[in-house]
Amino acid sequence: MSTSNGTAADAAPTLQAFVSAANREHIQSQLGRLLQADASINNGGLQTAIQWCRQQQADVLLVDLDGYSNPIDGMRLLLSHCDPACRVIAVGHQPDINLYRSLQRLGVIDYLALPLPLDLLATAINLARTGQTWQYNGHSGRTIAITGAVGGVGTSTLAAALAQTLADDCRIPTALVDYDQQKSDQLLYLGDSSSASLGSVMATPNIDQRLLQRSLGQISERLSLISQGQEEIPDVTTEQVFQFGSALCQLANLVLWDIPAARPAASMDVLRAAQVRILVTEYSVNAARQTRLLLDQIGDESDGQQLFVVASPAHGKGVVSRSAFAEFIGREVDFELPDVGNTLANNLLQGPLGKCPQLNPVLDQLAGQISGQQQSGNGSNRGLKSLLGKFKRSPRRQLAEA
Numbered sequence: 001m002s003t004s005n006g007t008a009a010d011a012a013p014t015l016q017a018f019v020s021a022a023n024r025e026h027i028q029s030q031l032g033r034l035l036q037a038d039a040s041i042n043n044g045g046l047q048t049a050i051q052w053c054r055q056q057q058a059d060v061l062l063v064d065l066d067g068y069s070n071p072i073d074g075m076r077l078l079l080s081h082c083d084p085a086c087r088v089i090a091v092g093h094q095p096d097i098n099l100y101r102s103l104q105r106l107g108v109i110d111y112l113a114l115p116l117p118l119d120l121l122a123t124a125i126n127l128a129r130t131g132q133t134w135q136y137n138g139h140s141g142r143t144i145a146i147t148g149a150v151g152g153v154g155t156s157t158l159a160a161a162l163a164q165t166l167a168d169d170c171r172i173p174t175a176l177v178d179y180d181q182q183k184s185d186q187l188l189y190l191g192d193s194s195s196a197s198l199g200s201v202m203a204t205p206n207i208d209q210r211l212l213q214r215s216l217g218q219i220s221e222r223l224s225l226i227s228q229g230q231e232e233i234p235d236v237t238t239e240q241v242f243q244f245g246s247a248l249c250q251l252a253n254l255v256l257w258d259i260p261a262a263r264p265a266a267s268m269d270v271l272r273a274a275q276v277r278i279l280v281t282e283y284s285v286n287a288a289r290q291t292r293l294l295l296d297q298i299g300d301e302s303d304g305q306q307l308f309v310v311a312s313p314a315h316g317k318g319v320v321s322r323s324a325f326a327e328f329i330g331r332e333v334d335f336e337l338p339d340v341g342n343t344l345a346n347n348l349l350q351g352p353l354g355k356c357p358q359l360n361p362v363l364d365q366l367a368g369q370i371s372g373q374q375q376s377g378n379g380s381n382r383g384l385k386s387l388l389g390k391f392k393r394s395p396r397r398q399l400a401e402a
Contacts, residue, residue, distance in 0.1 A: 122304025
């Protein structure tokens with residue numbers, strides 16, 4: 001990715017971004033995560049873009065509208081200087097539906113509110129590069145897949161706590177899928193005994209929404225659970241899993257899959273396709289190897305799928321340093337879980353998994369980045385379409401539109 005001060009160049013890259021100083025770091029970070037290597041970041045927003053386009057042309061423009069008093073007139077002027085084939089994406093902090101509609105009428109591909117959601121930015125850039133247009137296929141929730149690089153690192157505990165945070169604190173309708181064929185820990189963690197039909201629902205040739213609704217255990221006002229109980233999940237195909245995930249995404253805004261480290265049938269497809277992937281690991285040699293292997297198998301963030309590595313220092317403590325672990329797997333550890341001792345175990349002796357204050361800082365940051373209510377940071381906490389592009393758009397990711 002190159003940078004410039006908006007001066008003339010002999011050959012314009014495919015994507016030219018014009019951004020204000022206040023938004024530059026965030027926009028550059030998001031473009032980097034999407035591996036937009038040919039993007040050129042120019043200092044200055046809409047006014048600079050207008051001046052630049054009087055002399056040069058680009059295939060795709062990403063233009064920051066912050067600080068411009070009349071963005072509609074400014075965009076109209078910008079488009080008058082652009083080649084007719086140029087595709088423009090606008091960004092800014094003003095969450096105004098009227099502004100969005102006005103920009104669309106001018107021919108702008110999309111207007112994205114800052115901070116930029118990674119998946120929406122990826123989709124907008126893809127549409128701009130390919131010349132395609134938006135197609136609306138109805139409401140569909142987003143898929144989050146969480147798994148352990150190795151067993152026994154607290155994956156199910158984190159999944160239960162995160163699901164409760166998203167549903168009860170962020171107030172987002174959330175469904176939790178316990179995809180463990182052996183233990184179904186979520187029945188214990190969340191105190192539900194009515195949800196035990198995952199296998200039979202997945203095996204249904206055509207999933208009926210009413211059947212699916214009746215199979216969900218209601219944990220709280222906005223949190224539901226589906227699991228298999230003590231019965232083994234029958235063999236299911238990837239297509240059946242996708243069909244189930246797609247149907248569930250019509251009922252909940254967020255669908256969180258708790259996938260065990262053994263990774264049963266089609267679970268790798270869920271991980272490859274999900275819009276958010278969370279890998280839980282520990283600082284041990286074996287976990288480092290398994291984490292790197294898993295990262296190679298599920299892919300990076302270049303398609304807009306968020307990826308987080310969460311480490312539990314209480315496991316494998318002192319075996320491998322955090323810096324050495326990060327160097328080996330080829331990326332930073334995004335979050336570290338605190339050592340909560342016996343707090344969670346003692347809570348479970350009293351009933352369902354209760355709140356654990358020591359986990360709140362990590363849960364709040366993780367939930368904020370998933371929900372889009374928090375801008376990604378830098379360094380160790382840099383970050384958290386589809387089983388759902390067959391969960392949403394690309395052949396590699398397929399459920400919400402299956």
